[in-house]
Amino acid sequence: MKKILVANRGEIAIRVMRTAQKMGIRTVAVYSTADRNAPHVKFADEAVCIGEAPSNQSYLLGSKIIEVAKHLKVDGIHPGYGFLSENADFAEAVEKNKMVFIGPKSKAIRTMGSKLAAKEVVKSYDIPMVPGIDEAITDIGKAKQVARDIGFPILIKASAGGGGKGMRVVEEEKDLESQMDRAISEATSAFGDGSVFLEKYVSSPRHIEIQVMADSHGNILYFFERECSVQRRHQKVVEEAPSCILSPELREEMGVAATKVARSCDYLGAGTVEFLMDADHNYYFLEMNTRLQVEHPVTELISGVDLVELQIRVARGEALKLKQEDLRIKGHALELRVYAEDPLNDFLPSVGTLETYRLPVGEGIRVDNGYEEGMDVPIYYDPMLSKLITYGQSREEAIQLMIKAIDDYHVEGVRTTLPFGKFVCEHEAFRSGNFDTHFVKKYYAPEMLADGMEVEAQIAAIIALKQYQEDKKILRIPRN
Structure with a gap:
C-alpha cells in the first residue's frame, strides 16, 4: 500500500x-x-476538489471519491469517521474497484448498522442485552403491550442510526403513541428508515465502550474501555480511559464480550462495542460502531498503540503481532471535544471567523486539530474544531492538566465547549467518578457557567488593574 486517499476532512483527515x-x-x-484552504488540504501530498460546500455535493459523493482514487492510482481509502465511514455500499464499491477499504467488510457494516440485525447475530454469543423487543414495531397496540411487559419507563430507538436521533424516553403509557410517531418521523428523516424498537430504559446508565481490533487471521484484541458518559443530546463531549468504576475482573469480562461481538459478524479492523451499565454494574450490549471512534486517542495513550497504524496493517493483510497478554493500561487519558457551539445557548452551533486560535502545548497535552487562526467555521459540517487530550499517571493528574490546557487554549470569534469542559473537570460529581449519562441534566445550567465566566473576568480585571497601578509607580525617564 503506497498511496491512501482519506475520504474526510478536518482533524481526522x-x-x-x-x-x-x-x-x-x-x-x-x-x-x-x-475547505479549499483547510489544513488537511495543505498537509496531504496531493489534493483534489470534489464538489461544492454541502456534504451531499462533496464528501458524501462516494462515486466521485472512487473516481478520483482510481485516477490517482490509490491503493486504499480510509473513511475516517462520519460521512461515508459506515456506508456499506461505499465500502462495497471500493472493494469492487480493486482498492482496499481501510475498515470492515461491507457485510459487517450492514449487519452492525442495523441495531436489530446486530442484536440478532450477537444473541447466540450469550452477550447481556437490555430487556426489550428485538423487532421493528409500528403497531401502537402491540407497542403498548410490549411496554407493559417490559415495564415503564421504556426507550424507543431507531434501528438504523445513532447520535440520539429517533430516540425517545417514555415515562407513562399515555405518552407512548405520540412519542412513537415522533421517533418514527425523526428516524425516517435522518436515516431514510423509520424502523424503531422498544427496550427497557436503564436508569442512571453509564456509557462504557470497548475498543477492538481484528485481523484477517482470526485474531481479535480488545484495547480496554472508554468512559463516555458526559453527553449532551445523547452525543459525547468528554471521554476518558480507563473508566474509574471497572474492576480488573469486570474489565476482562467486558473485553471478552466485545471480542465475541466482533467475531459474531466476522469483523475486520478497528471497531467499538458499546455497552450500557446500570447502577449495579450490570452491563448490556448497546451497539457496535464499525469505524474508528472520535475518542480513539485516549485509548492510544493508555495502551501505547497507534490504532490507525494497526488499521492500515490489518487492511493490507498483516496479522496482529500483539497478543492480549501484551497489553497493559498505563496512566489515564481524558478527551474534550472542542466544538464551535455555545454552551450558554443549548450548545447550538456557533459559526464565525476564528479571529484568535492558539492551541495549548506541553508535556501530556495532545491536540488533534483541524483549524487555523483566521479560518471561517463553515455551517455545512459537524462543528468540531479539535479534540483536546491530556495524559497523566493518574486520573487526578489528567484532570488537572486538562483544566490548565483549557485555560491555555485561546479562541475568539466563535463560542466553544471549552468553558463547559472546565466546568465538568471542576465538578465534584465528575472528579469523584459518581456520575452517569444524566450529568448535564443533573448538574449543568447555562447560568452556572455564565456566573463562573463572570467571576473569572472580574479576577482578570483586578489583576490587570493591579499591574497598571504597579506600572505607574515605575519612574519613566523621557529619552532625548
Missing part, C-alpha cells in the same frame, strides 16, 4: 495522514470548495 506518512505512504486529500 490530518490524524490519518500523519500515521500514513510515518509509514512511508503517500496521501491524497479530497475537499469541498468551502
Whole structure:
C-alpha cells in the first residue's frame, strides 16, 4: 500500500495522514470548495476538489471519491469517521474497484448498522442485552403491550442510526403513541428508515465502550474501555480511559464480550462495542460502531498503540503481532471535544471567523486539530474544531492538566465547549467518578457557567488593574 486517499476532512483527515506518512505512504486529500484552504488540504501530498460546500455535493459523493482514487492510482481509502465511514455500499464499491477499504467488510457494516440485525447475530454469543423487543414495531397496540411487559419507563430507538436521533424516553403509557410517531418521523428523516424498537430504559446508565481490533487471521484484541458518559443530546463531549468504576475482573469480562461481538459478524479492523451499565454494574450490549471512534486517542495513550497504524496493517493483510497478554493500561487519558457551539445557548452551533486560535502545548497535552487562526467555521459540517487530550499517571493528574490546557487554549470569534469542559473537570460529581449519562441534566445550567465566566473576568480585571497601578509607580525617564 503506497498511496491512501482519506475520504474526510478536518482533524481526522490530518490524524490519518500523519500515521500514513510515518509509514512511508503517500496521501491524497479530497475537499469541498468551502475547505479549499483547510489544513488537511495543505498537509496531504496531493489534493483534489470534489464538489461544492454541502456534504451531499462533496464528501458524501462516494462515486466521485472512487473516481478520483482510481485516477490517482490509490491503493486504499480510509473513511475516517462520519460521512461515508459506515456506508456499506461505499465500502462495497471500493472493494469492487480493486482498492482496499481501510475498515470492515461491507457485510459487517450492514449487519452492525442495523441495531436489530446486530442484536440478532450477537444473541447466540450469550452477550447481556437490555430487556426489550428485538423487532421493528409500528403497531401502537402491540407497542403498548410490549411496554407493559417490559415495564415503564421504556426507550424507543431507531434501528438504523445513532447520535440520539429517533430516540425517545417514555415515562407513562399515555405518552407512548405520540412519542412513537415522533421517533418514527425523526428516524425516517435522518436515516431514510423509520424502523424503531422498544427496550427497557436503564436508569442512571453509564456509557462504557470497548475498543477492538481484528485481523484477517482470526485474531481479535480488545484495547480496554472508554468512559463516555458526559453527553449532551445523547452525543459525547468528554471521554476518558480507563473508566474509574471497572474492576480488573469486570474489565476482562467486558473485553471478552466485545471480542465475541466482533467475531459474531466476522469483523475486520478497528471497531467499538458499546455497552450500557446500570447502577449495579450490570452491563448490556448497546451497539457496535464499525469505524474508528472520535475518542480513539485516549485509548492510544493508555495502551501505547497507534490504532490507525494497526488499521492500515490489518487492511493490507498483516496479522496482529500483539497478543492480549501484551497489553497493559498505563496512566489515564481524558478527551474534550472542542466544538464551535455555545454552551450558554443549548450548545447550538456557533459559526464565525476564528479571529484568535492558539492551541495549548506541553508535556501530556495532545491536540488533534483541524483549524487555523483566521479560518471561517463553515455551517455545512459537524462543528468540531479539535479534540483536546491530556495524559497523566493518574486520573487526578489528567484532570488537572486538562483544566490548565483549557485555560491555555485561546479562541475568539466563535463560542466553544471549552468553558463547559472546565466546568465538568471542576465538578465534584465528575472528579469523584459518581456520575452517569444524566450529568448535564443533573448538574449543568447555562447560568452556572455564565456566573463562573463572570467571576473569572472580574479576577482578570483586578489583576490587570493591579499591574497598571504597579506600572505607574515605575519612574519613566523621557529619552532625548
